[in-house]
Amino acid sequence: MSSYSIHSQSLSKSFGRRLIFKDINFNWADNGIFGILGPNGSGKSTLVKIIAGLIATSSGKISHKNSSGEIISENLHNHIGFVSPYLILYEEFSAWENLKIFAQIRGINFNEEKLLNYLQQFLLDNRKDDLVKTYSSGMKQRLKFVFALQHSPDVLIFDEPTSNLDEDGKKVVYKIIQEESKNRIVIIASNEIKDIELCNEVLSLEDFK
Amino acid sequence: MIAKPFALFKKDFHSELKTRYAINSLAMFIIVAISVILFSIGSETINENLTGGLFWVIIFFTAMSGLARAFVSEEERGTTLTLQLIASSSTVFSGKFIFNLILVFCVNILITLLYSVFFEKFVVQNLVLFIVTFILGNIGLASASTIIAAIIAKAGAKGTLYPVLSFPILLPLILTCVQLTLFSFDDVNFVEAQVELAIVVGYDIIMITVSYLLFEFIWKD
Amino acid sequence: MIWKIFLFILLTFVSIAGIAFPIVENPSKWYEFPIIPGLEENAKIIFFHVPTAWLTVIAFLMSTIFSFRYLKKKNPDDDAKAYSAAQLGMIFCILATVTGAVWAKFAWGQFWSWDPRQTSIFALLLIYGALFALRSSIETEDKRATLSAVYSLIAFVTVPFFVFIMPRIMKGLHPGSADDTNAGPIVDFQMNPSMQLIFFLSLTGFTILFFWMWRVGYKSIIYKERLTKQLLMPAQPVQGG
DSSP: OOOOEEEEEEEEEEETTEEEEEEEEEEEESSEEEEEEOOTTSSHHHHHHHHTTSSOOSEEEEEEEETTEEOOTTTGGGGEEEEOTTOOOOTTSBHHHHHHHHHHHHTOOOOHHHHHHHHHHTTOGGGTTSBGGGSOHHHHHHHHHHHHHTTOOSEEEEESTTTTOOHHHHHHHHHHHHHHTTTSEEEEEEOOHHHHHTOSEEEEGGGGO | OOHHHHHHHHHHHHHHHHHOHHHHHHHHHHHHHHHHHHHHHTTOOOOHHHHHHHHHHHHHHHHHHHTTHHHHHHHHHTOHHHHHHHSOHHHHHHHHHHHHHHHHHHHHHHHHHHHHHHOTTOOOSSHHHHHHHHHHHHHHHHHHHHHHHHHHHHHSOOTTHHHHHHHHHHHHHHHHHHHHHHHHHTTOOTTTTHHHHHHHHHHHHHHHHHHHHHHHHHHOO | OHHHHHHHHHHHHHHHHHHHSOBOSSOOSTTOBOOOTTTGGGGGGHHHHHHHHHHHHHHHHHHHHHHHHHHHHOOHHHHHHHHHHHHHHHHHHHHHHHHHHHHHHHHTSSSOOOOHHHHHHHHHHHHHHHHHHHHHTOOSHHHHHHHHHHHHHHHHHHHHIIIIIHHHHSOOOSTTSTTOTTTOSIIIIISOHHHHHHHHHHHHHHHHHHHHHHHHHHHHHHHHHHHHHHHHTTTSOOSOO
């Protein structure tokens, strides 16, 4: 079990003078599935991006800690796996090349065995050398999970994880979520009841307006 | 330390080889720009001052037509988020800076070669001074244009805004480089050119530092 | 209210004095100005041209300071202050350019001759122009504020190159520039006390005027933003998913 924790302290975000949400407090640690619930436009994607350190807060603080102390923002990206409908991988490269490039830019080992295993789980192994631009939207979505898991992050953030997926795809994703949540933090932002049912703890954004 | 930015550079380089977006348009731009000048000159010879000035004018506008790609291409394809997830902002800045730097050097070496073939008065007396000016000028050009490219990529308005934002920032660099190029035509020695060289070195250092520090604000909006 | 009246009186006095007081060869009365070699009758432009150029610099400085503060604190009010200062800076920059060009026509024979000072003020005009072009191209408020703040700071570090370095590498005609032999440091040595008094009164008056205009400017921007937010808030969909 990892000793990783995400702590949010009176977190608020506004775009210009427009408030999105305010005073969000939570303390998520070690492992489990944490859900973020809210209708369209309530700021779910904004909140997960803030948790991932991709955008700044307007006030308040979000801190990631592991056993050796607080993680500085410069290194945060190495602890986070992120899947979102807005995420687009490099379409002019094949899936395999994409993963190779990501490993190089992250400066980590390119673990072929592990990645082949993931590709197999997500039913992509026979198409791994095709250019991403030839993929269907469901296949692209499944590839994003491989991208998120590649560097064994401490936190997995899934924004609308089951969008664009067929039944088989959803099954794989749910299995992965269950499996991964045993030893790391999994955060799901979604409207789907089936997604939210998986969660141990749910944060509803409607309460923070 | 340098491995990650270099991996990012390699990614851009392979991507460029596959799409050949910047290379093709840059090469055509140079040919068009130089031939337009040659047409308008006709059979006359232009003097040294004008030759030196036009040289940097071509360099400036060529840079303006190609260097924005570094960030605009990521923003257009929607891969900015991916890049934010795999690299820290300093890695991204350094990687893109290396890419632009190498692009600027390749393009400007081509311009210099074409220029020395087609322009009679482009005769460099003090070659070392010219090379030093060329290198320092290119570094300044690449650093300023990388940060401005990041701004316009985020601003969403692409083409026309780039030269508008870059020109005032690059003006002191270009004016000084024109001066130094003219010195190298007149075989002025290093001691006499030291003030101008110090200006360019100062500009390079300040511009790289400031862009490096401010990049994070642009990148993580 | 009182200081507005004071400002009105001050600027009225400066305008009348600056234009009406005669320039004579050997000033004996308190309202007479001495002849400055190289400037002669044209010297009166000092009372109006120099303050506008001064305010251009002050406005640019204020804009940079508040841009920096915005990046540190992300308070939209700081962006409004930076923007308002830049707007005023642009106005004074145009005034300085025009008054300078008019003066140059009589002193140097032509409106524009790429003197280092002229080049510098032209570059400032370009910077302001670029800043407004950038701002108008961005819809999202906080993105607009961040990007223009970053651009202001980048522009700010290039200004010393113009102000201090251009005069060194280009030939200068402007009074007070490096190779200007006939006018020298004007303020210290060649003005008589009354001329200095009017000059500094003018500088003070214009500076107060600037800060007043600036306050009105940024307050109106802040109120306008708050009002639009209130009016549009219920109808406007929130950005992001």
